Amino acid sequence: MADLRPAAVGLRTRLFQIIFESDSRLAKSFDIGLILMILASVAVVMLDSVDSYHSAFGTLFYEAEWAFTLLFTLELAARLYCLERPLKYLTSFYGVIDLLSILPTWLALLFPWGQSLLVVRLLRVLRIFRVLRLMQFVGEGRLLIDALKNSWHQILLFLFGVLMVVIIFSSLVYLIEPPEAGFSNIPTAVYWGVVTLTTVGYGDITPVTPLGQFISMMVMLIGYSIIAVPTGVFSAEVIRSLREQRYSNEACPGCGLDRHEHDSRYCRRCGTWLDEDTQDPRLRDEADGASQQGH
Template identity: 70%
Template sequence: MKHTHKPAGEGLRTRVFQIIFESDTPLAKGFDIALIGAILVSVLVVMLESIESLRADYGTLFYWIEWGFTLAFTLELAIRLYCLEKPWLYLRSFYGIVDVVAILPTWLTLILPGGQALVVVRLLRALRIFRVLRLMQFVGESRLLIDALHRSLHQIFLFFFGIFILVTIFASAMYLIEPTEAGFTSIPMAIYWAIVSLTTVGYGDIVPVTPLGQAITVMLMLTGYSIIAVPTGVFSAQVIRAIREERYSDEACPGCGYDRHDTEARYCLRCGTWLDEKTIDPRLAKSGEGGKE
């Protein structure tokens, strides 16, 4: 994997750079794995601290462990900046921003108590495991999903706009039908109930009590079941289309017109015609050379 960052100079900075920013050596891989392990443990500590019983018994221990991780990550960031030729470029990169945001909450607790719960953002730093395990090649596959999502944005927007209109109609009807004691105190509250019912979640905090309202609720739930697959189908169709465009060429065979060839195909699958009209068929070139001889 190529890095856009460069070491600040020869000697110690270069050796540190190779350990921290690369993963080609056992020492570099060990550093990355240890860093990811520390990140996961630090987030686990924050999660355990949010449990009241554990916080009452081990609050002091959690506090010092968290500060230990914060100091370690602060030192690690300082070392990263020390070995870089242009440290400000790293601070402006995705990982640089995440590294800074990961240590800020604990330091901010000195000024704003309670901010340490935000250190769960450190989980983003675990994305470095892609570099350790050489999985960056799979990141390219996400282009298909992003492209499919981009293509289906208009259809999905129209779908949600239609759902909003439908929800507003049902909510307005329920606001007129149901008494305020049932929880339908306003149209916005009725819209909240309609969304919960349409998605078939059903929290139960707002429940219709009239027979007509219950009948409308049944209709709304059945409608939710019937349309829930619409955005999924639209997105799936775009994913299939993106995969086809990635795999198949849109150029037709000059011989038979067949247009379902792989992008790397040289000859037509049906008639065997040379597909690249801008170049000469190597078979014809070889036969011509043979005739000259």
């Protein structure tokens, strides 16, 4: 939300600084109070779903929920009021979550079942990242996202391979096992195959024939052997990205070699001084002289 801007200088700017920023004590207090209010509203919805609590405190829960809804509605109105482009925020991720957090209660006036959607407010706790100053890890988070983007072809191919293995073994077990064992259809057998391959093993469906049990053993062994494949592919991409960050794209002025480490002062091939804008020409002359003697 770094591209959001206040609508005008004055009250709107002050509201923007309190609501969308966390530099001042008042802004931090606003965020913390909002998070506590979100958690309290979710707790009310969860407790209201318990029959005994609903019978004893149903009226109190109803009034508390409407109080939370009015406060969240005022908060959303204040957010839209202080923004230069309120529609842009309203269509963003946090804007949609803000809208969904108040919409179910208003819809409950027409549709009583709509109140169960209020747990979506829990997503708004994501704002706690601003309070805890976790934005300093955005660079590392982007590194992981880039690694996923670079390795998604290999991971997707791996998933297709796993899916083929599951379908083949599940179909075999469906043919071998009697319906009384629980393998009444191929989708149910595929469920068993996924549970077995991931080595979870709920035990609700198990083969009873020796051949089916042998296939189960093979599927479990395959699961243990392939579980490290996507991890290895993703780890390799992360390591490659970390190595890429160590080097700069600046080419050597002497030989044109690139990919030097950021703190390198001399070219690793010809020894030329890399920083052409250095303020100490004597060091540059010494480096050039050493480079010429080396040639």
